[in-house]
Amino acid sequence: MFDDIVLFVHIVQKQGLASAAKKLDLPAATVTRRLQRLETSIGHQLIHRSARQFGLTQEGESFYQSYAGLVEQFEQTRQQLSGELNILAGSLKVLAPTNISTGLLQPMWSGFIKTYPDIKLELMLSNSVDSMLSSGADIALRIGPQESSMLYQKRLGSLQTVLVATSEYLAIQGEPKSLEELELHRLIGTNTLLSWSMSNVMASKKQELRPRFSTLVNDVNMVTQLVCDDLGISLLPMSEVSHLIKSRVLVRVLQAWQGPNRDLYTVWPSGKLLSARAKCLKVYMQEYFENTMILD
Amino acid sequence: MFDDIVLFVHIVQKQGLASAAKKLDLPAATVTRRLQRLETSIGHQLIHRSARQFGLTQEGESFYQSYAGLVEQFEQTRQQLSGELNILAGSLKVLAPTNISTGLLQPMWSGFIKTYPDIKLELMLSNSVDSMLSSGADIALRIGPQESSMLYQKRLGSLQTVLVATSEYLAIQGEPKSLEELELHRLIGTNTLLSWSMSNVMASKKQELRPRFSTLVNDVNMVTQLVCDDLGISLLPMSEVSHLIKSRVLVRVLQAWQGPNRDLYTVWPSGKLLSARAKCLKVYMQEYFENTMILD
DNA sequence: GAACATGATTTCATATTTGGAATTAATGAT
DNA sequence: ATCATTAATTCCAAATATGAAATCATGTTC
Numbered sequence: 001m002f003d004d005i006v007l008f009v010h011i012v013q014k015q016g017l018a019s020a021a022k023k024l025d026l027p028a029a030t031v032t033r034r035l036q037r038l039e040t041s042i043g044h045q046l047i048h049r050s051a052r053q054f055g056l057t058q059e060g061e062s063f064y065q066s067y068a069g070l071v072e073q074f075e076q077t078r079q080q081l082s083g084e085l086n087i088l089a090g091s092l093k094v095l096a097p098t099n100i101s102t103g104l105l106q107p108m109w110s111g112f113i114k115t116y117p118d119i120k121l122e123l124m125l126s127n128s129v130d131s132m133l134s135s136g137a138d139i140a141l142r143i144g145p146q147e148s149s150m151l152y153q154k155r156l157g158s159l160q161t162v163l164v165a166t167s168e169y170l171a172i173q174g175e176p177k178s179l180e181e182l183e184l185h186r187l188i189g190t191n192t193l194l195s196w197s198m199s200n201v202m203a204s205k206k207q208e209l210r211p212r213f214s215t216l217v218n219d220v221n222m223v224t225q226l227v228c229d230d231l232g233i234s235l236l237p238m239s240e241v242s243h244l245i246k247s248r249v250l251v252r253v254l255q256a257w258q259g260p261n262r263d264l265y266t267v268w269p270s271g272k273l274l275s276a277r278a279k280c281l282k283v284y285m286q287e288y289f290e291n292t293m294i295l296d
Numbered sequence: 297m298f299d300d301i302v303l304f305v306h307i308v309q310k311q312g313l314a315s316a317a318k319k320l321d322l323p324a325a326t327v328t329r330r331l332q333r334l335e336t337s338i339g340h341q342l343i344h345r346s347a348r349q350f351g352l353t354q355e356g357e358s359f360y361q362s363y364a365g366l367v368e369q370f371e372q373t374r375q376q377l378s379g380e381l382n383i384l385a386g387s388l389k390v391l392a393p394t395n396i397s398t399g400l401l402q403p404m405w406s407g408f409i410k411t412y413p414d415i416k417l418e419l420m421l422s423n424s425v426d427s428m429l430s431s432g433a434d435i436a437l438r439i440g441p442q443e444s445s446m447l448y449q450k451r452l453g454s455l456q457t458v459l460v461a462t463s464e465y466l467a468i469q470g471e472p473k474s475l476e477e478l479e480l481h482r483l484i485g486t487n488t489l490l491s492w493s494m495s496n497v498m499a500s501k502k503q504e505l506r507p508r509f510s511t512l513v514n515d516v517n518m519v520t521q522l523v524c525d526d527l528g529i530s531l532l533p534m535s536e537v538s539h540l541i542k543s544r545v546l547v548r549v550l551q552a553w554q555g556p557n558r559d560l561y562t563v564w565p566s567g568k569l570l571s572a573r574a575k576c577l578k579v580y581m582q583e584y585f586e587n588t589m590i591l592d
Numbered sequence: 593g594a595a596c597a598t599g600a601t602t603t604c605a606t607a608t609t610t611g612g613a614a615t616t617a618a619t620g621a622t
Numbered sequence: 623a624t625c626a627t628t629a630a631t632t633c634c635a636a637a638t639a640t641g642a643a644a645t646c647a648t649g650t651t652c
Contacts, residue, residue, distance in 0.1 A: 002298040002370060018599050027641045032601055034639095044381050044571065052599060052648050059381050059571065066373050070366065074298055077362050085340050085355045275340060275355065314629050323611045328631060330609095345630070349618080 004038040005063075008046060009071045011035065012064045015054045085276075091120040092277040095140035098125040098221065100159075100264075104239035105141075108288045112281060119277050138278040140267040141285070144192070153265040154282070157289040160238040161193070161259030164250040169230040176233075176254060179207055186232035189213035190223050196235055197260045207257075235259045264289070300334040301359075304342060305367040307331060308360045311350045381572075387416040388573040391436035394421040394517070396455075396560075400535035401437075404584045408577060415573050434574040436563040437581070440488070449561040450578070453585040456534040457489065457555030460546040465526040472529075472550060475503055482528035485509035486519050492531055493556045531555045560585070 011020040011031070021031045039046050046060035056064060101109065101123065113121055124137060146153055163182075176182050179198060189211060196209040214232060217223050220240055227234050228244065233253050244250040266282050268274060274282065303320070307327070310316040317327040335342050342356035352360060397405065397419065409417055420433060441449065459478075472478050475494060485507060492505040510528060513519050516536055523530050524540070529549050540546040562578050564570060570578065 002302055006298060016599070017601095028600070029602080029641055029643095030639085036601095037639095042378070042381065049600070050648075052650095054599090057571070058386055062380060063377060066377050067370075070370055070373060074301075074363075074366055074370075077366060078297075081359060081362050082338070085338065085358060090354055269345075275353070312629070313631095324630070325611055325613095325632080326609085332631095350629095 001038070001041060004034050004041075005067050006071050006074070007031065007034050008038055008060075009064065009068050011047065012056065012060075012068075088116060088118055088276055088280060090118075090275070090277055091122055092139070092275070092281060093122045093124065093137045094281065095124050095126065095137040095142075097141065097143055100143070100237070100239050101125050101141070104159075104242075108285065111288070112284050115284070116277075116280065119280070138268070138275060139281060142265045142267045143262050145263065145265065146267055151267050151269055153267045154286070156264040156266055156285055158261040158263050161235050161262055162238055162241070162255075163233055163235055163253040163257065163259070164227055164241050164245070165233040165253050166228060166230045166249070167251055169227075169232065170251070170253070172230075179209060179254065179257060182209070182211065182233065182254075186214040187211045188215040188217070188223050188226050188232045188234040190217060190220050190234075190236075192220075193235055193259070198257045199260075200257050202256055237262055297334070297337060300330050300337075301363050302367050302370070303327065303330050304334055305360065305364050307343065308352065308356075308364070384412060384414055384572055384576060386414075386571070386573055387418055388435070388571070388577060389418045389420065389433045390577065391420050391422065391433040391438075393437065393439055396439070396533070396535050397421050397437075400455075400538075404581065407584070408580050411580070412573075412576060415576070434564070434571060435577055438561045438563045439558050441559065441561060447563050447565055449563045450582070452560040452562055452581055454557040454559050457531050457558060458534055458537070459529055459531055459549040459553065459555070460523060460537055460541070461529040461549050462524060462526045462545065463547055465523075465528065466547070466549070468526075475505060475550065475553060478505070478507065478529065478550075482510040483507045484511045484513070484519050484522050484528040484530040486513060486516055486530075486532075488516075489531055489555070494553045495556075496553050498552055533558055 007020070007024070010024060011017055014020040014023055017031045017035065018028055020026075021028045024031070035047065042063075044059040044063075045057050046063055048055040048057060096105070109121070109123065113119075141156075142153070143159075173185060176185060194210075196211060197206065198209060199206045215223075215226060217226070220236065223234050224236060224240055224244070226232065227236070228249055241250055245252065266285055268278065268282075303316070306320060307313055307316040310319055313327045313331065314324055317324045320327070331343065338359075340355040340359075341353050342359055344351040344353060392401070405417070405419065409415075437452075438449070439455075469481060472481060490506075492507060493502065494505055495502045511519075511522060513522070516532065519530050520532060520536055520540070522528065523532070524545055537546055541548065562581055564574065564578075
């Protein structure tokens, strides 16, 4: 009903339905009908109806005097708030996996903080999949698609996973020549990759392995450290080990084969409108992955 | 949009969609959807969604603080105006036919003025059918149904029309014994009754006469005066002549026959909501006709 | 007096909103 | 851990609002 009162105030100020319609970008039929609805709901005629002559009834005059100021204040408040709510200053709670955040993506976080100094970035790093809802996070970075229909997601890119070990380990235990030979080795697994869908791009081959892990840890970082300690072979994200391979701390095993890609997603709750800050981060990460990272 | 803001303020005050829905007598689905629409239109989440836990976002808090006072004022204004607009004091413009207003209905007008002293009754009496719209009248009393679809009307009652003359006239010219014998007499007509649909209730007879008037006047009052001056026979409303018959200034002619009933109507423009005052008069006249007048 | 322009209203097909019912999710009690 | 209750959301048929076009009314111009 208040929207109709606002309309009435505009009609009076414009001295006619037609010119109020023009100002508000509404069809004249709608203006007529909404005025009629207002008059019906309050039980009084507000405007004398006559083509080309505009006049208020006594009740209309009273009504206008009572509401005109209030409508003005509402409209001023709306314009003022529209500006204020789109200011970026404020906090932003983000969930992200620990390992890729402290490794691969650490420069991305640094860059975002430098670019938006007014945003108070609250990074909540975890290796478990915390609930977006219970944690109160505005947005999250996740590995692998989310099943929940409560979440929206947008794919940022992909991480290769590769088989790695130390040279020392291989020197002692021998280097496997085929996927089958992996059975003869100590395999260290993570909870997120319990089966290994291996693919050989050159030979256009795929093979699903169900490794019997000698060690199983839910922390990729810890797994990496165990591999570095010559304790076995593992399938790890390139993000985690690319620098270790470069420094020859680790070496590729069965280099022709690679593991499943780990897709990275921006994730946020459905039904939730992203704040300006969260939108900002979403866009920033997307551009970061497109321009800086070449993952796949 | 402001209606949705009002809703949002209520949601905050009731600390939940379900209890706001109850208070406003709306289904929860509607409340949910209108909140969502508001959030979409301003581009920000206002409320943290969680069953059984209610919380505002930063933007929601801001939004609420800005609008809560205005919504309060709006609702106070609405209640105050609701009372004020239903006060009866003020003017009331009424159109009515001169003759029956100064004759039959004069006591009705007196009674209305005495009953509602705060209403400034502006009686515009006329014997022509003035336009309701051009005259700016709020309500009218009319004889005969109105053809215009621009007008609403409600029948109040009926006036008999009867044939009358003076005794002197009949003594000189002879008293007609049948409708056919009327042709031998001087007939005085009014513009509103150019053909006479006579009916004899006792004999269950009807007869349409097309009198050749010796005199034709558009004012019933004047016609009455002419009849009183022994100038002829006329068909006149009982309202006009009942007192003259009682005082034997005039007498009935062909008493078994009566003319067409003249229906009285309250008339007001369609699309126009009657003011409290006009409604008041409408009811008053209706009761007056039902209780005081026995016309048919 | 006719024609034209403008303002207001109505018609009717279409679009949108509504609200009951079903579903999903969270919390408290057992 | 399970169940009941409450809160919030979604689905879909029904109800209502919308807006283009047509119509009506009034004032101005010729």
